[in-house]
Amino acid sequence: MRAALSSVPGKQQQGSEFLRDVLEGLGGKTKTLPCKYLYDEVGSRLFEEICAAEDYYLTRTETDLFTKNLGDIAREIGSGALLIEPGAGNCEKIEMLIAELNAPRGYYPMDISPEILQAAEARIKCHLPGIQVWSEVGDFTQPAVWDKLSTIPSRKRVVFFPGSTIGNFEPQKSVQLLELFAANLGAGDGLLICTDLVKDSVVLERAYHDSAHVTERFNKNLLCRINRELDANFDLSLFAHRAFYHPLRQRVEMHLVSLRRHDVSIAGIRVEFAEGETIHTESCHKYTINGFNALLSKGGFKPIRHWKDASESYAIHYAQAI
Numbered sequence: 001m002r003a004a005l006s007s008v009p010g011k012q013q014q015g016s017e018f019l020r021d022v023l024e025g026l027g028g029k030t031k032t033l034p035c036k037y038l039y040d041e042v043g044s045r046l047f048e049e050i051c052a053a054e055d056y057y058l059t060r061t062e063t064d065l066f067t068k069n070l071g072d073i074a075r076e077i078g079s080g081a082l083l084i085e086p087g088a089g090n091c092e093k094i095e096m097l098i099a100e101l102n103a104p105r106g107y108y109p110m111d112i113s114p115e116i117l118q119a120a121e122a123r124i125k126c127h128l129p130g131i132q133v134w135s136e137v138g139d140f141t142q143p144a145v146w147d148k149l150s151t152i153p154s155r156k157r158v159v160f161f162p163g164s165t166i167g168n169f170e171p172q173k174s175v176q177l178l179e180l181f182a183a184n185l186g187a188g189d190g191l192l193i194c195t196d197l198v199k200d201s202v203v204l205e206r207a208y209h210d211s212a213h214v215t216e217r218f219n220k221n222l223l224c225r226i227n228r229e230l231d232a233n234f235d236l237s238l239f240a241h242r243a244f245y246h247p248l249r250q251r252v253e254m255h256l257v258s259l260r261r262h263d264v265s266i267a268g269i270r271v272e273f274a275e276g277e278t279i280h281t282e283s284c285h286k287y288t289i290n291g292f293n294a295l296l297s298k299g300g301f302k303p304i305r306h307w308k309d310a311s312e313s314y315a316i317h318y319a320q321a322i
């Protein structure tokens with residue numbers, strides 16, 4: 001295994017953590033599952049399918065916004081930047097960005113899926129052969145996954161966080177995540193971060209309940225994964241995918257709804273489901289520009305500027321660590 005993978009906990013340790021988190025999430029009064037477990041290899045591939053789905057406007061809009069404003073964004077970042085990407089995924093956008101930058105120092109991607117990260121690294125090395133890459137497998141919310149950064153001297157660090165991924169964190173957790181970013185940056189270093197904006201609930205709900213049912217497969221893959229990895233017997237036909245916009249919380253919530261009363265066994269432990277009971281698997285928060293600027297400030301950043309598409313559906317923000 002490559003040195004970059006040496007910080008990955010052993011499979012067994014990962015498995016017991018997964019079991020603990022699943023039992024804890026399903027043992028409470030309202031059932032939840034941590035969304036990070038959606039991204040195993042199958043989940044990560046399904047996620048790429050979501051991004052390409054007709055009803056899922058986010059990726060398309062973000063790519064357009066990047067393409068149109070690339071020069072501007074690159075100027076804002078400046079020269080000699082080390083780009084850090086928590087949750088690198090397939091790297092398409094970073095490639096565009098790095099290609100536009102003046103003398104970039106290198107690229108530090110992190111991802112929870114080793115397969116996805118390896119593929120991304122191979123792609124960058126092929127398309128941008130001059131770029132130095134330091135990849136880290138792991139959960140980017142863990143400070144240790146950022147540790148190697150301290151060994152890479154650079155003029156400027158910029159965290160790149162696209163995909164409206166910040167929206168998948170609960171409000172308090174999103175501030176903590178921004179604080180973690182800020183802790184790994186010096187004053188004046190950058191954060192390039194994208195958000196989906198508050199809009200008509202029909203458009204929002206269609207994006208998360210797409211007609212090709214990819215999001216449904218993505219959501220249900222979590223139960224498949226628990227069956228596969230934790231010796232469980234979830235019957236997928238007894239759960240329905242549900243996604244709805246909650247205007248007060250300004251978020252789309254994804255749930256798996258139990259269609260009738262039944263029990264599931266997970267590693268020999270019985271979990272009861274009532275008819276209509278839901279497992280909350282993910283939230284996707286939507287923002288206004290002012291609301292997001294306030295969040296940036298709380299997390300230790302000074303908002304510098306932002307770019308929006310013509311229909312004000314989506315935004316790219318540039319902020320500086322204070």
Ligand code: TRP
Nearest residue numbers: 050163164165167168215282284
């Ligand atoms: N962050 C994106 C969003 O909020 C992508 C995403 C994360 C997503 N989890 C998802 C999309 C679950 C669909 C379903 O939309």
